[in-house]
Amino acid sequence: MTASLRWLLVALVAVAVAAPPTVLRLWPASGSGLSAAQVADRVRAAEKLGWSGEVHTVGSLKVPGTAGFANLSSLAGGTSDLRVWWRSATSWRVDRTRSSGESDLARDDDRVVRWTYESRRAVTTSYSPVRLPDESDLLPPTLAARALSGARDDELTRLAPQRIAGHSAVGLRLVPDQAGTTISHVDLWADEASGLPLRVAVYAAGSRVPVLTTQASSVHLGAPSASTTRFDFPSGVKVHTSYAIDDAAGANAFAPFTMPSSLAGMKRRGDPADFGAVGIYGRGLTDVLVIPLRHQVAHELYDQLAQSPAATTTRSRTEARLTLRLGPLSVALVFDRTGHFLLAGTVTPQKLLTAVPELREGVGVERR
Template sequence: MTTRRRWALVALVLAVVVGVPTALRAVPPADSDVAAADLLALVRGAEGRAWSGYVETQGTLQLPTSDDFDGVAALFGERTRLRAWWRSDDDWRVDRLLATGESDLRHDDGVTVAWSYERSEAELSRDPAVRLPRTADLVPPVLGARVLRGIGADDVSRVPSRRVAGTAAPGLRVRPPAPQASVDHVDLWADPVTGVPLRVEVHTSPTGPPDFTSAFGDFSREVPPASVTDFSPTATTDVEVEQVLDIADAANQYAPFRPPGVVGGLPRSSASAGAVGVYGTGLTQLVAIPLRPQEAEPLRAQLRTAVGAADVPGLPAVRLAVGPLGVLVTGQDDEGAWLVAGTVDAPTLERAGRDLLTGTRVVGRR
């Protein structure tokens, strides 16, 4: 055999070995005959189940931002790469993979550690009642569980199966039952064995691409070892304890306000008993955060310059819709404000702003 023919044979073998798995992944899976209600029950039963894998999220939501909200804007407006290990809802680790290293979140027994190995810094914090979104909220199993809150069998239907992370995953379409929702539908594909959501797509319109996607690139049903989620700082790691996690937590703890029990026709969640109000559930939910003037003004200025922003008639507020997310900031220049944001339509958002301005109580003062 000549050298050329020998190398041609090697190349052919490599093409077969490497190409077969790729080809198998590309073959459309046979559709599952599982009923929508049964698939809904399977996915619901997977909440809190162990898993691990590589996840990518892709957002198209270009949100107005300020220093206090930069992280949130990046999560929903960019591509994010994550490696995650989930032993339970109270024992997990999610690493955000960056060009210069990684940024880790580790959670155990109600305490979360934000750890930067490269900078040798770690921040420990309790899990507050109210906080801004973080990477761990956007992995498919967690996002899928949130989507299904308040959803019944009449709100779901089947969509064709899809191959996700090498798995033939049956699909479920979820439509919000509340008329105030700005989301048209969410498509979800789940592991047929465990019910763990493998891919979640959020759609504002009936057709067209999703506004936000979270999907596994690889997935394991095995329980990750405890050593993977354990926080073991090096001798040189600077560990600090944070009493306030973010601006939402700070407002909830210290702002002297109590928002109304109902805004925009949505009832307040029992989990939000402080100054920050969380209203509605699942796909029809909004949050109201009181802001001081120094926090409100930069955000208000950003909002006013955004494409599509509009003043609200009869209300000192500016409003913007970005995909399924509505954002409203009340008040005039140099004033404090209510930041109202959520997956609700414009009339609900505006009504919520009015309800907050007329129904909020001031507490702790005589």
């Protein structure tokens, strides 16, 4: 080895040690001979990995901003900076920082705690797999796992690699082959060595920019210590116990309804042991959520959505109905003799409306 070459290697090592993360991210990502299916398999296998780091999310989804959907509305329709400690799917903590303040969400097995720093108020409740999306669902690994759930190999293609958060990341595109979907494609990049997703971008049909992006800005592979995910209440914090995580979880547990096994050609998803009065149908990011609503909540939501110029309302002797499309999200509110139901999903309004008569025929009423 010549002296000049040795000095070049020394300089490169020095840059690697001293360079800030922004410099390292500019270095080119390495290639990969993996097929699209093999990348997807690595991503699925990475669901069990522990990690910690920082994540930035940007969303432009318009979600109804009523009280029951306030957190989801701000998550899907704005920007968030998240600090993450992820030991497993049942042990994690996500701190969310916005201009309006900081909130923490932590899970320890069957217990979930949400703490709002400014109000010094904490709410603890039992975990429910049937619920509205929260901060943990917008992390690159969890969103990628959701997107690839049920994906077929013929829906997947490779993308050029990128360097993200200092890691060489392999790229994958998912184009869902599902009738009536409003999702054009999902692009994701995962750490080449571990398969941990580092960036996910979701595109709506007809849009050149993503409606939702989540990307890690720093990542440390390996499970953090238990002390980092455990939430210890600071002195002076007001602790409240709630019967449910959110309105969807509460309706699933307590509303007196049973849902059909399929709607609009989409099968009900989830563990049958968790099935209650809320139904989730579809696969991947193309799905429909059906929630029975209390009378007051239903009419509050109806009055808000009816103000939109794009809302369509119909009434008959036996039914009142409102339909609305908000970007890739279609919404239908149905009032009839059975009850008040919200249907929302990443499908066209036409497909969503085909679920209404099937819901009316298939929903059951339980006496509790």
